[in-house]
Amino acid sequence: MTAEREFPQTASAMLSASLEASGAREGALFTYSDRPSLLTSIAAEGFALMPEPAVIPLLPKHVHALTSSREPLILDPGSYDLYLSANGNVAPELFKCIVPLKVGSKLVGLIALGRREGDSLYDPGELEALDLLCHYVALAVHNHSLTQTLAQRVSENLRLMASLHGFYDNALEAFATAIDVKHVNIHGHSLRVGRYASAIGEAMGMDPPEVAALRSAGYLHDIGKVAVDKRLFGKPTSLDAEEFREMADHTIVGHQIVSGVQFPWPRIPEIVRWHHERSDGSGYPDGLLLEDVVMPVRIVGLADTFDAMTSERPYRERLSLGSTLNEIVRLTPQKFDPNAVHALLLQVRRDTVGSNRTPFLQDRMGGDIAAADIDQLAAGLQHKMNHGRLYLT
Ligand SMILES: [Fe+2]
Numbered sequence: 001m002t003a004e005r006e007f008p009q010t011a012s013a014m015l016s017a018s019l020e021a022s023g024a025r026e027g028a029l030f031t032y033s034d035r036p037s038l039l040t041s042i043a044a045e046g047f048a049l050m051p052e053p054a055v056i057p058l059l060p061k062h063v064h065a066l067t068s069s070r071e072p073l074i075l076d077p078g079s080y081d082l083y084l085s086a087n088g089n090v091a092p093e094l095f096k097c098i099v100p101l102k103v104g105s106k107l108v109g110l111i112a113l114g115r116r117e118g119d120s121l122y123d124p125g126e127l128e129a130l131d132l133l134c135h136y137v138a139l140a141v142h143n144h145s146l147t148q149t150l151a152q153r154v155s156e157n158l159r160l161m162a163s164l165h166g167f168y169d170n171a172l173e174a175f176a177t178a179i180d181v182k183h184v185n186i187h188g189h190s191l192r193v194g195r196y197a198s199a200i201g202e203a204m205g206m207d208p209p210e211v212a213a214l215r216s217a218g219y220l221h222d223i224g225k226v227a228v229d230k231r232l233f234g235k236p237t238s239l240d241a242e243e244f245r246e247m248a249d250h251t252i253v254g255h256q257i258v259s260g261v262q263f264p265w266p267r268i269p270e271i272v273r274w275h276h277e278r279s280d281g282s283g284y285p286d287g288l289l290l291e292d293v294v295m296p297v298r299i300v301g302l303a304d305t306f307d308a309m310t311s312e313r314p315y316r317e318r319l320s321l322g323s324t325l326n327e328i329v330r331l332t333p334q335k336f337d338p339n340a341v342h343a344l345l346l347q348v349r350r351d352t353v354g355s356n357r358t359p360f361l362q363d364r365m366g367g368d369i370a371a372a373d374i375d376q377l378a379a380g381l382q383h384k385m386n387h388g389r390l391y392l393t
Helices: 007-022 060-068 124-165 169-180 189-203 208-220 223-227 230-234 241-248 250-259 268-274 295-309 321-330 338-353 371-385
Strands: 027-033 038-045 055-057 097-103 106-113
Touching: 007 027, 007 038, 007 106, 007 124, 027 124, 060 097, 060 106, 097 124, 106 124, 124 223, 124 250, 169 189, 169 208, 169 223, 189 208, 189 295, 189 338, 208 268, 208 295, 223 250, 230 241, 241 250, 250 268, 268 295, 295 321, 295 338, 321 338, 321 371, 338 371
Parallel strands: none
Antiparallel strands: 027 038, 027 106, 038 055, 097 106
């Protein structure tokens, strides 16, 4: 149940397991939403004719009956009307047995089974097995709906803001702050990534609108984290495979959130989805190569890494500025774009010699690196990019 990445696949797997447990050859899995009360199918198997999705509106009496049932219900011509309405796009008579899915006392979905092999009756032993399984199915369906609702709400807010006021920096800053309230360890992260990304773009000679777009993209890059379990941010040890996947999915959820929003800058959805991709294809979620992603994506990815390395995490201390830059140069060009890294070095150097009007790093880090060290790093990077050839002038 937890192994699949995309929910529709998980839903199909859960439905197949339920059919197997009960000996059914037809079945459908529904999620339930209130206001309006509706069952919507997310997986179906075996039925000759089943709309996609199948939708069944419920009256309050149906919701009450389903919520108060304690076990799988065998339906007969006299009892359909107790549990399901005939007002949807699917006839309740297709279903011979239904199992309401509940979390606590809340209805979250329904498994509806059709006929069995040879039209035999459902036997109590099999229904008991199904009942056990359904507790897990209910939890999985519920978790998915929670994430969906949250993602939808955030997306609606963004869309509303875009349509009402245009995108003002301070409104986006508010969004960035909201993303980072998840945990003390990431406070200020999105704001800093916005600032670093725009400064890197500026040092690369980009136009003011491009620089502004980079700032906004930095603010929003982690928006999918609103749907990640808070617990994961404070975990004192590294994440296990399952937890890592949940965390990594913030790129996909974030992409869903911003895809429906008309931004004044292109590239936002790409940046949100791909800021963890690395030049050598070792990143996620799509394992892309450097040439597959555009420069703004590479810049935000670098700004994000730079901030993560210079920030404390529950399982490690923050790295010094010098070690961070050393490490980033060491990992270039395998992980990062050399031009973007060069621009990052340039901005830090301007801080060390005091030529930045607004300091790049602001008051966050003491300068533990001298201009001469940065020049050396830049020369080393240059040398690597010239494939080890040395040009003497
Ligand atoms: Fe991220």
